[in-house]
Amino acid sequence: MVPSSFAVLNPQTQTTEALFGQPDVPVKVGISAGSIVIAGQRFSGEQIIILPDKPYIFNLDGDDYRGKLKLILNPDGNSFDIINVVPPEPYLAGVVGAEMPDYWEPAALAAQAIAARTYCLYIKEKFGSNRTWDVKRTAANQVYLGVSAESAQVWDAVNKTQGQVLVYKQDNNIEALFPAYYSSTCGGHTENSRQVFGDSFGSLVGVPCPYCKRVAKPSFFFWPMAQFDKTNVTDRLLKRYPKLKQLGDITSIRPDKQSKYGKFSRLTLVKLLGSTGKSDFLRAEDLRLTIDPTGRKFRSTICQIVSMGDKWAFVSGRGYGHGVGMCQCGAQAMARQGKTTEQILFYYYPGSKITRVY
Ligand SMILES: [Zn+2]
Numbered sequence: 506m507v508p509s510s511f512a513v514l515n516p517q518t519q520t521t522e523a524l525f526g527q528p529d530v531p532v533k534v535g536i537s538a539g540s541i542v543i544a545g546q547r548f549s550g551e552q553i554i555i556l557p558d559k560p561y562i563f564n565l566d567g568d569d570y571r572g573k574l575k576l577i578l579n580p581d582g583n584s585f586d587i588i589n590v591v592p593p594e595p596y597l598a599g600v601v602g603a604e605m606p607d608y609w610e611p612a613a614l615a616a617q618a619i620a621a622r623t624y625c626l627y628i629k630e631k632f633g634s635n636r637t638w639d640v641k642r643t644a645a646n647q648v649y650l651g652v653s654a655e656s657a658q659v660w661d662a663v664n665k666t667q668g669q670v671l672v673y674k675q676d677n678n679i680e681a682l683f684p685a686y687y688s689s690t691c692g693g694h695t696e697n698s699r700q701v702f703g704d705s706f707g708s709l710v711g712v713p714c715p716y717c718k719r720v721a722k723p724s725f726f727f728w729p730m731a732q733f734d735k736t737n738v739t740d741r742l743l744k745r746y747p748k749l750k751q752l753g754d755i756t757s758i759r760p761d762k763q764s765k766y767g768k769f770s771r772l773t774l775v776k777l778l779g780s781t782g783k784s785d786f787l788r789a790e791d792l793r794l795t796i797d798p799t800g801r802k803f804r805s806t807i808c809q810i811v812s813m814g815d816k817w818a819f820v821s822g823r824g825y826g827h828g829v830g831m832c833q834c835g836a837q838a839m840a841r842q843g844k845t846t847e848q849i850l851f852y853y854y855p856g857s858k859i860t861r862v863y
Pocket of ligand 1: 694
C-alpha cells in the first residue's frame with residue numbers, strides 16, 4: 506500500500522510503465538505465468554521498480570519503508586526478490602532505532618550511526634557489485650526496520666553525523682573502510698575479529714570494557730544456563746556443515762582456543778569429537794549461531810560447555826553477542842560519563858579515525 510500515487514518503472518529502460526493514482530489502497534503484487542503482476546496489471550520485464558510520490562513511503566505487509574521497491578523475478582519464474590532501494594541516511598534511521606533504544610545518550614546514538622554507516626558502506630563496496638542488493642535487513646548484517654524504528658532522536662544522530670564513516674590505516678598506509686562490527690554487551694572485553702569472523706583489520710582488536718556492566722542489568726550481563734538436546738545439536742551442525750557428517754553423532758564439544766581476559770575467557774575455537782572417532786574444529790561463534798540461530802539463549806561464547814546426560818549445557822555465560830567492535834551497552838555507559846562520540850568510537854575501534862565520504 507502506498508500513501509501517495511506511485512509509478513512502476515522499468516529499471517533497464519528507465520521508462521514509466523504504469524501510473525497508479527489512488528493512494529492508500531492495498532495493491533496486490535504477485536506472479537502469474539512468469540510475469541510480475543501489480544493490481545492485476547502484467548509487466549513483461551524481469552525487474553520493475555515501484556516508485557512512490559511524496560513522501561516517498563510505501564507499506565509492505567504492514568510496515569512502512571522509505572525509498573523505492575525493486576522487484577526482481579527469479580530464474581524459476583515463480584518467485585521474486587524484493588529490494589528496498591533507499592539512500593544511506595533514511596536507511597540508517599531505520600537501523601539506528603532498531604539497534605539501539607532511542608532514549609539512550611545522543612553521543613551513543615551518534616556512535617551507533619557512524620558504526621552502522623561504516624559497516625553498510627564497507628559491505629556494499631566489498632560485496633554489493635556482485636549481487637542485486639547490498640545488505641540484509643536482519644542481524645545477519647544489521648537490523649533495519651524502516652520507518653517504525655525512526656524517531657526525532659534517531660534522525661538527529663543520523664543527520665548530525667551525515668556522511669561520516671570510520672577508516673583505519675592499512676599496512677600500505679592507505680586509509681580504508683572496515684566492517685565496523687558492534688554487538689550488544691561484550692561481557693567485559695571485546696574480541697579480535699579474526700577469532701570470530703576470520704577477517705583481520707587493525708581497528709577490530711579486543712579491548713577491555715569495564716563499561717557495559719554499568720548499563721546492562723545483572724540478569725542480562727550474566728545469562729542463565731542454556732540447554733540443547735544433543736541429537737538436535739548434531740542435526741543442526743551436520744545440516745549447516747556437511748563436512749561434519751564424517752563425525753557421526755557429536756559426542757564431545759571441547760574448548761580448543763580461547764581469549765583469556767583474567768577472570769573469564771571467550772571460547773573462540775571448539776573441537777568436535779564424533780561417534781565415528783573422527784574430529785573437527787569449528788569457530789565457537791559458528792557453533793553458537795548454528796545451535797541457537799537467534800542467539801537469545803546461547804548468548805555469547807564467554808561460557809563453559811558441560812555435558813549433562815542427553816543435553817549440552819552452556820553455563821557461566823557473560824555478555825550478549827559476538828563481542829567484536831563497539832559494545833553498545835558500553836557505548837551508552839561511556840556516553841553517560843560524558844564521553845563524546847569520537848571518544849567512544851576510538852576506544853572500541855583503536856587506531857581508527859572519522860572521515861566524511863559524502
Ligand atoms: Zn562491553
